[in-house]
Amino acid sequence: MAMELQTNASLSEENGVIDSKFDDDGKLKRTGTWFTACSHIVTAVIGSGVLSLGWAMAQLGWIAGPIFLFTFSFVTLFTSFLLTECYRAPDGTRNYTYIQIVKTNLGGMKYLLCGVAQYVNLVGITIGYTITAAISMVAVKRSNCFHKEGHEVGCHFANNPYMIIFGIAQIILSQIPDFHNLSWLSIVAALMSMGYAFIAVGLSIAKVAGGGHVQTSLTGTIVGVDLTSTQKMWNSFQALGNIAFAYAFAVVIVEIQDTLKSIPSEKKAMKKAVSVGISVTTMFYSACGLLGYAAFGNSAPGNILTGFGFYEPYWLVDIGNIFVLVHLVGAYQVFCQPIFGLVEEWCSKKWPESDFFTKEYSINIPKIGIYKMNQFRLVWRTVYVILSTVIAMLLPFFNSILGLLGAFAFWPLTVYFPVEMYIAQRKLPSFSAKWIMLKMLSWVCFIVSALAAAGSIEGIVKELKNFEVFRSIS
CATH class of the missing domain: 1.10.287 (Helix Hairpins)
Known part of the structure; x- marks a missing residue:
């Protein structure tokens, strides 16, 4: 090769x-530009996490909630800038993936740890998006049921058939060869994400304007009224994980940068894309989180569009959930392409003489053009989607899964490795002022991520007590 x-x-x-x-x-x-990169970023960042921010604000309150939201935003922007500096090695050669950048700059065990953190997180995100997509599809059915039968009717439906439908769609879309062919899908997905964020904001404003008293406070849910002190602690930790998950796009930032054309420089274009992408998402996050909390108070649901009280106007809720679904279709591809690429590149190097792994067959698709089909790509990607769908059917815990994924990825991928690579590249002296500040940032983020992981694990353990295999109900 x-x-x-x-x-x-x-x-x-x-x-x-x-x-x-x-x-x-x-x-x-x-051929990528800062605009296409920004589309990939918005598609990756404004995901299902935005719908849980009202719940996160309810756990943290009017003071801590916005502080943590903007802190995560600033840290993500700062460390993303550090990461974009590493795309090209000092000699000008390119690093195509996150783990390749870490190998070039840090090497050894850190390279292996980065690979584990990145790809476990990518797999987890695709599983989480399968769960969320099914919940959104069922929400459309539930809202129509409530509209016809009344809110007193249960209108509960199994999620598993809808996970299978989503999986079938992903089997087809997974045959898109690589990131370079995903721009159109990311642009559509980014527009959808803005659409459902606008709807969530609009519904929240309508609920606030409609009157009715909801309990909010500076510190969020009230111990002794809404929950116990222990529950308050675990929920607050889990809320941190949900906010971290809402900014979890570092896992694909290098792969996105590798789509950019060389003029202007990839670094310059990527910094512009990151700045615009994170600014846009933070604006939406603030609106969804704070207005969602204002609308529902301390009883804010884990998912605004599927929570009780948002089934009217049912047609708008349907549109919002359809937007979520279309966005997740694209976001799934953004996060699974690095997984596909890693396995396919390894196999082509391992068996370079095998037609099964390396040969491309040209198929003429009317009105679309020539499609390059590879036998291994067809089999491997189909198997991956099937396995991730089965795991999603086994683990239907929306908030807890989001929190755990966010906690697991945020510190190592968004903070630790970018900081360590910057220190190595710039050869910062130990205990210099800049070295101390960067190390302190890393350690503080590690503590926050550890607390978030603990809260999410506690939530999963609690939900497992009433869990039945393959019986996920919304």
């Missing part, structure tokens, strides 16, 4: 077409 890339580069240079056809690494010229 490396020889092929070098040959491409040298041949294109000789023919004088390197600027029009190939990049400096011999790969076909990248």
Whole structure:
């Protein structure tokens, strides 16, 4: 593969077409812009986590809630800037993946730990999105049931058939070869995410304007009234994990940067994309979280669009949940493409002479064009989607799963590795002022992530007490 890339580069240079056809690494010229990168970021960041922010604000209250929300936003922006600096090595060569960047800058065990953290988190996110997509599909059915039968009717339905439907759709979409072919899907998904965020905000404003007293407080849920002191502690920790999950896109930031064209520099374009993407998402997060808390008070549901009280106007709730579903279809692909790429690259290097792993077959699809089909890609990606769907059917815990995923990924991938790589690249002296500040940031974020993980694990343990295998009901 490396020889092929070098040959491409040298041949294109000789023919004088390197600027029009190939990049400096011999790969076909990248065409991504800051706008397409921003679309990928918004698709990855404004996910199902936004719908749980009203609940998170209810646990933390009017003071701690906004403070943590903006703190997570600032930390994510700052460390994302550090990470974009590492895309190219000091000699100018590219690093195509997160783990490759860590290997280049830190090496050894840290490289292996990064791989485990990144890919376990990516798998977890695809499982979590399968759960959320099913809940959104069932919510459409429930809202129509409530509209026809009345709110006193239970209108409960099994989630599993809808997880299977989502899985079938992902089997088809997973045949999209790589990130470079995902821009159109990410743009659609980003628009959908803004759409359901607007609907959640609109419904919250309507509920607040409609009057009716809801209990809110500076510290959130009240011990002795809403819950016990122990429950308050665990829920607050879990709320931190939910906020962290809402900013969990570091796992794909390098892969997104690798889609950008070289002029202007990838670093410059990516910093613009990150700045715009995080600013937009923080604006939506603030609106959804704070207005959701104002609308529902201390009894805010874990998912605004599927919580009790938001089944009228039923048609608007239906539209909101359809937007969530379409967004999750695209977001699933953004997060699973690095998993697909890792396995496929390893197998092609392991068995380079095997047609099953390396040969591409051209299929002419009317009105679409030529599709390159690979046998291993078809089998492996189908098996992955099936397995992730089965696991999702076994673990239907919305808030707790989101919190655990956020806690597990936030510190190592969003904070620790970017900080350590920046220190290594800049050769900062130990115990210098900048070194101390970066290390303190890392340790504080580690403590917050550990507390969030503890709260989410406690939530999962509690929900397991009433859990029945393959009997997920909404």
